[in-house]
Amino acid sequence: MIKFIIRRLLIAIPTILLTITIIFFGLRILPGDPAVAMLGPEASPEAVEALREQMGLNEPLIQQYLAFLMDIVQGDFGDSLISGQSVSTQLFTNFPNTLLLAFTSIFFGCLIGIPLGIVSARKRDTVPDSSIRIVALLGISVPPFLFGIFMILIFSLMFPIFPSMGTGEGFWGQLYHLLLPSITLGLILSAALIRFTRSSMLDEINREYIRTARAKGVPEKLVIYKHVLRNSLIPVVTMIGLYITSLLSGAVLIETIFTRPGLGTLAIDAITNRDFPVLQGCLVLFTLVVQIVNLLVDISYSFIDPKIRPS
């Protein structure tokens, strides 16, 4: 078991390194000069040159890359070109907001998606099943930002129940402002979850051991909830883990729509301002989170399902 975890950790390190390398060189092939972008087109060549020197842009690319890696290991992403603030500080203040949004939407997603998926699988080929499937299909086909607009339109403008922007004051205020964005993102996740839970349960229902359980006279409720559900939720857990990537993209859009501070808004602001250190920091943090989640999913998987646990 420990050997498996160590091996999985060792695999994660080159992947993370490779991703960081892609991000570094991806942003370096930019045709624009960050120093010019920062000082504006009217800046004198001397000023630009001085800034390039200060930012280390005149060093060879390989040297810049090594320095960049060393800094990341120490948790230093440089300073913002616009505000001059340390990028790590900005990431640190904004990340919890995004994380909170992501977790609450996973909560809502599971709350809505898994039960509906179970109903859909149990009542296969009936009216409830078809309607749930149509709704789920719509859910996975609507881009998050469009769905966000619909939600604002309905729940903030037509029926002013929820605020459409900001984070709110105090615990209850924050919770209140969090509700609509996270339900929006949660509903999108739940659409994918419904489809996945349904097909996973139907896969399991046809297994031999279920037939055995039924033949033994185990009550149907017990068969469904104790045998089928438990086994079919394993892939669902993995799917939630893998969905984190899309969830983070969704969070970027939802944050923009609801004007909430977070990693998404930070990244989008960095793009409009051509603030490379901040954008770089956001991207690195995103990929780190995705990798860590993948790692946790793999490890938890081997705890849940002994069949995959390597000897």
Added chain:
Amino acid sequence: MEPTVKKANYYFPEKEKRKRKSPEWEAFKKNKLGVASLVILIIFCLIAIFAPMLMPYDPLAQDMLNRLAGPSADHWLGVDPNGRDILSRIILGSRTSLIVGFGAVLVSSLIGFGIGMIAGYKGGRLDDIVMRFLDSIMSIPLLLFGVMVVVALNSSMLTLIIAIGIGLVPGCARVARGSTMELKEKEFIKSAISMGASDIRILLTHILPNITGALLVISTLHMTTVIMVEASLSFLGVGIQPPTPTWGNMIQDGFNFVRDQPGIAIYPGIALIIVSVSFNVLGDAIRDAVDPHIKKQRN
């Protein structure tokens, strides 16, 4: 002795099969939802192709007197904040979505299926390295990857196609790799190898025709992804730049006026939803048709 081997088609049973009526197509035709979505998509493609003839107004002409006007007999879907006819803009916007969609899917299919098939067929160290590399690309959210590339280069249609296309390569490669690995162990591939067929020949004439179904499914489902990402990039303001109408930037224009005239954002949104739902339904229908086993098990 070579000619005898060639004549004996019995070594290549899949060639015989292709001459018969395709059972996949027969199965697909029975799926009403699938056929309906195919028809809708063909209509949208025709609209995109013949857009200049169908548009009632010039989509860039500004009529400031009618600014923000609601739907009327003259302007069926109303007028946007800059006094432009919304219906005309939606019609022209279909071009952007579909060109970027087909383009990016073509790029990702050509690269991804190639890489995936070679990695799956060769296996070993090559497979490890390639998949590790693709995993790293996959861990960057597609939207941010698109943002990164578009900001780094420019926001032309070609850049968008290449950026989104590359972002989808890992997904394509995974499917192609998995199907190839499964097929590699089959008897007919082994016999082809033992007869001395080259790797390229095996990949192109023996493996590719047998995994086309799976590849078609992932490409169709990717169309939805591309169209959604393209719209999201436009919405964030980093996609194709105004005044060229795209559904994404039309929704963004409308979002600022959502209080007074929600239609401006909603109508292009509805067009977007119809197209992406249709691609998803079509993908599901093709999957059911090419893999009856799944159909029987899941439905």
